[in-house]
Amino acid sequence: MTAEPSAPTTPRPGARPYPLVVRTTAIDDLPGGPAALVDLLPDARPLTWVRRGDGIVGWGEALRLDTWGPGRFADAEAAWHETLERAVVRDEVGLPGTGPVAFGSFAFDDSAPGDDAHEPVRAGGTLIVPRVVVGRREGRTWLTTVDTAGSLSSPPADVADVLARTPRTPVGAPGDITWRDGALGADDWADVVREGVDRIRAGALEKVVLARDVIAHTTEPVDPRWLLARLAAAYEACWTFSVDGMVGATPELLVRSEKGLVTSRVLAGTIRRAGLSDDDALLRAAQLARSSKDLEEHEYAVASVAHALAPFCSSMNVPDAPFVLHLPNVMHLASDVTGVLDARGGGLTPDGPAAGPTSLALAAALHPSAAVCGTPTHLARDLIREIEGMDRGRYAGPVGWLGADGDGEWGIALRSAELSTEDPRCVRLFAGCGIVAASDPAAEVAESEAKLEPLRYALGS
Missing domain, CATH: 3.60.120.10 (Anthranilate synthase)
Incomplete structure (x- = not known):
């Protein structure tokens, strides 16, 4: 298992990652439409969980937790708990999806075939904590920023301020x-x-x-982002997702846990x-x-x-x-x-x-x-x-x-x-x-x- 913050200053070998500093504030609502959240994403490494225009999107990478094999779920959860124990959190909204959030994606099987069929490769899982999260739920919209203690920045005023600080690459069609x-x-x-x-x-x-x-x-x-915008608009009843290069619009909710x-x-x-x-x-x-x-x-x-x-x-x-x-x-x-x-x-x-x-x-x-x-x-x-x-x-x-x-x-x-x-x-x-x-x-x-x-x-x- 690895747990490495993507911060300008890298911890010394063997050191624990810098604590996360998480700030969530309410912001003005976004334009309507099922792809409004997706349309905010500034680059081609999006983190997305959206349905009927509500949900959360994120970008940047404050922390990444990679795990492998049969223990990938338990190891990821243990690493998440350890991260939270050291995090500094200010959440002014208090809704599901505010405060510290990790997007995750896990392999179907415990192992995958390797070059030698008798020696399978351990399949993995990933939790990613974005540097920026924008969420919307039932008419309430929020902004979460995540820094590491080694790279604190001044809090942004709103989404426009965040986007102004983040270079935006244009979305292009995939062509033929x-x-x-x-x-x-x-x-x-x-x-x-x-x-x-x-x-x-x-x-x-x-x-x-x-x-x-x-x-x-x-x-x-x-x-x-090209795929996500089209999926979110055409398949509103599905959960449009993007995590670490895995993209789709799933109609099947494995589990929701809420209060x-x-x-x-x-x-x-x-x-x-x-x-x-x-x-x-x-x-x-x-x-x-x-x-x-x-x-x-x-x-x-x-x-x-x-x-x-x-x-x-x-x-x-x-x-x-x-x-x-x-x-x-x-x-x-x-x-x-x-x-x-x-x-x-x-x-x-x-x-x-x-x-x-x-x-x-x-x-x-x-x-x-x-x-x-x-x-x-x-x-x-x-x-x-x-x-x-x-x-x-x-x-x-x-x-x-x-x-x-x-x-x-x-x-x-x-x-x-x-x-x-x-x-x-x-x-x-x-x-x-x-x-x-x-x-x-x-x-x-x-x-x-x-x-x-x-x-x-x-x-x-």
């Missing part, structure tokens, strides 16, 4: 796009799905989620909507709501979330039946599982339970759910490693933010893409499908294409 297969082409991936169905029908497991990737090459460097209440939005069971009239969409939604294959897939996902949350909650509400969530490209069966947190324990620390479960601890307990892995979880994960044929990286892993009080929001990195760290003109897009005994490989390929649509659109394709 060419596409190529990722780890597997569509036909080969259909064979993988077929193998998954065969294993399920043989009784090896009940459900497995299999994913594929495609690669986009652009003529101009890809600016994530003792916890919510998880579970999605499983999908049907394509793009190109349908409103009347046809309603007919297809009714078909989805009656589909035994999709209801079976959804039931596994809801049960896995309820089972994982139960130890943390004193009471829970699990809906008897899902509703149909309408998005521009697809429709999903959806259920909102809610609960009241038990404050007696459940957080992640190296020495045992914390005073209460944090949002990151809940995300770690929920991940991976049946919605992105399968049922039973351990068997599905083993099968994914065996037949899927690609490294998911942070696709389908937790992504979101964590506050000083442990509350926060974590989505699942779906409808997402990863920007290459080596080639700014290369983007890797992901899509996955839940496979059960009744799944048809050709239909799953078509569903995966529908799930790639948001990022294809965001790129301008």
